[in-house]
Amino acid sequence: MEMPTEKRYPIVMRDIEEDWRNAEHSMGTSIMAVQFDSGVVVAADSRTSMGAYVSNRVSDKLTPVHERIYCCRSGSAAHTQFVADIVKYYLELHSLELNTLPTVLSAAQLFKTVCYRNKNNLTAGIIVGGWDPVHGGSVYSIPLGGVLVRQPFAIGGSGSTFIYGYCDANYKENMTKEEAVAFCRNALSLAMARDGSSGGVIRTAVITKDGVEREMLPGNELPTFFEQ
Amino acid sequence: ESNLGRRKEGGKEEKGVARVGNMSSVGTGYDLSASTFSPDGRVFQINYALKAVENSSTSVALRVKDGVILGAEKLVISKMISPESGRRVHMVDHGIGVAISGFVADARQLVARCQEEAFSYRDIFGSTIPVRVLAQRMANYMQVYTLYSYVRPFGASILIAGVDEENHQPQVFQVEPTGITVGCFGAAIGKGRQSAKTEMEKLDLANLTCEEAVKELAKIIHTIHDDIKDKNFILELGWVSPQSNYKYERVPRELVAQAEKAAKEALGDLSDMEEEDI
Numbered sequence: 001m002e003m004p005t006e007k008r009y010p011i012v013m014r015d016i017e018e019d020w021r022n023a024e025h026s027m028g029t030s031i032m033a034v035q036f037d038s039g040v041v042v043a044a045d046s047r048t049s050m051g052a053y054v055s056n057r058v059s060d061k062l063t064p065v066h067e068r069i070y071c072c073r074s075g076s077a078a079h080t081q082f083v084a085d086i087v088k089y090y091l092e093l094h095s096l097e098l099n100t101l102p103t104v105l106s107a108a109q110l111f112k113t114v115c116y117r118n119k120n121n122l123t124a125g126i127i128v129g130g131w132d133p134v135h136g137g138s139v140y141s142i143p144l145g146g147v148l149v150r151q152p153f154a155i156g157g158s159g160s161t162f163i164y165g166y167c168d169a170n171y172k173e174n175m176t177k178e179e180a181v182a183f184c185r186n187a188l189s190l191a192m193a194r195d196g197s198s199g200g201v202i203r204t205a206v207i208t209k210d211g212v213e214r215e216m217l218p219g220n221e222l223p224t225f226f227e228q
Numbered sequence: 229e230s231n232l233g234r235r236k237e238g239g240k241e242e243k244g245v246a247r248v249g250n251m252s253s254v255g256t257g258y259d260l261s262a263s264t265f266s267p268d269g270r271v272f273q274i275n276y277a278l279k280a281v282e283n284s285s286t287s288v289a290l291r292v293k294d295g296v297i298l299g300a301e302k303l304v305i306s307k308m309i310s311p312e313s314g315r316r317v318h319m320v321d322h323g324i325g326v327a328i329s330g331f332v333a334d335a336r337q338l339v340a341r342c343q344e345e346a347f348s349y350r351d352i353f354g355s356t357i358p359v360r361v362l363a364q365r366m367a368n369y370m371q372v373y374t375l376y377s378y379v380r381p382f383g384a385s386i387l388i389a390g391v392d393e394e395n396h397q398p399q400v401f402q403v404e405p406t407g408i409t410v411g412c413f414g415a416a417i418g419k420g421r422q423s424a425k426t427e428m429e430k431l432d433l434a435n436l437t438c439e440e441a442v443k444e445l446a447k448i449i450h451t452i453h454d455d456i457k458d459k460n461f462i463l464e465l466g467w468v469s470p471q472s473n474y475k476y477e478r479v480p481r482e483l484v485a486q487a488e489k490a491a492k493e494a495l496g497d498l499s500d501m502e503e504e505d506i
Binding site (some may be wrong): 094097098103104105106108109110113132 | 246352353354360361364394395
């Protein structure tokens with residue numbers, strides 16, 4: 001007996017590729033955050049894709065949710081923007097009640113609650129990185145299901161799959177700021193080289209007790225490796 | 229209480245006060261509900277709620293160098309009552325305790341609310357509720373009951389004491405039926421609060437350790453206890469101290485026994501003689 005199939009001839013390009021005209025904005029993405037001696041570096045690529053079309057080649061995936069707390073967004077652009085706005089709101093109320101800077105843990109816990117409770121309706125992979133007076137610099141990862149885990153460094157997004165080995169081999173504890181930024185730039189550059197959904201520029205934000213320093217490394221200045 | 233006479237404010241009579249024999253002052257017509265102000269800007273129901281606390285047995289809290297101590301004078305109405313019941317000092321979170329004075333039934337509700345607030349804070353933010361945040365939330369909660377005519381204010385005050393996880397600072401807060409919260413080095417509520425405060429002011433709280441403070445607190449409560457009007461009492465003590473790893477615990481029995489013994493000796497207490505026929 002012949003198995004029924006969905007589609008017969010002719011097969012057109014539309015059937016093979018996702019049609020970008022109707023696709024959701026997705027942030028294919030490579031993101032990461034690294035804790036170093038006096039704070040945290042968060043870093044991301046800048047490509048937002050709708051299927052095969054790059055809808056924004058200079059997007060900013062590093063979103064502040066408080067003075068010294070940033071999140072890196074991967075997955076659906078709409079979902080992660082919405083979640084980040086919610087967390088920003090609650091975190092502000094919280095810091096007013098506390099009358100001090102909120103902890104990175106409290107921000108991460110809020111992200112986790114939203115992502116976990118709405119897991120069926122969200123596609124959001126978030127990395128939270130920041131500095132607070134109680135714990136210093138910390139990095140928390142909240143991948144798709146809504147699990148919360150603290151890590152010395154975290155990588156996420158579709159491009160991260162290509163750099164697990166590189167990161168595990170090259171991460172050191174208590175790096176200096178310059179070492180941490182270089183680590184991020186090298187890792188993301190490798191990810192962007194291999195992942196079609198990641199590309200553009202590398203944005204970094206260095207968060208310490210003294211403030212946040214944001215930088216952008218354009219595509220033509222990215223570190224290059226073997227095949228590039 | 230009927231011999232206390234009228235309450236006077238700065239030597240003058242309060243407005244709206246009726247002289248009714250020897251009874252304490254009443255606000256004629258303006259005191260029937262919490263939603264009514266009197267002409268001189270009082271809400272009498274709140275004042276009356278504070279009275280309920282003033283007439284109950286005493287609770288004391290001390291903030292010292294390395295922790296906090298909570299103590300309550302639990303009056304024993306009858307020997308038939310189990311000494312464990314009628315708890316006055318409760319755990320509200322791992323590192324925070326609460327002592328109550330006033331209507332015990334009202335106070336139990338407040339303790340339950342403290343526990344809910346502490347739990348929900350931990351659930352939402354992932355860390356222990358700071359004592360000042362809990363105190364402010366309880367104050368806001370109690371204030372709501374001073375707004376409406378169909379509820380009455382809580383007839384209880386609470387003392388919230390703990391050591392903040394974030395900076396290891398001991399904190400003591402007093403929360404009243406008015407909805408005000410005040411941070412204290414030493415706090416006392418209930419009938420013996422004035423005498424307790426006098427005793428506390430003699431102490432150098434900032435330099436006491438928790439073990440020393442337990443002894444001082446036992447002495448304070450034994451001092452203010454009115455042997456004539458009230459018979460026996462049980463001293464309930466709780467602390468958050470280095471010895472308890474900065475967790476709220478009832479003070480260990482041996483330490484309580486030592487403290488009570490020292491307190492009685494200091495007062496030259498001869499209550500052992502009461503049992504004998506004279």
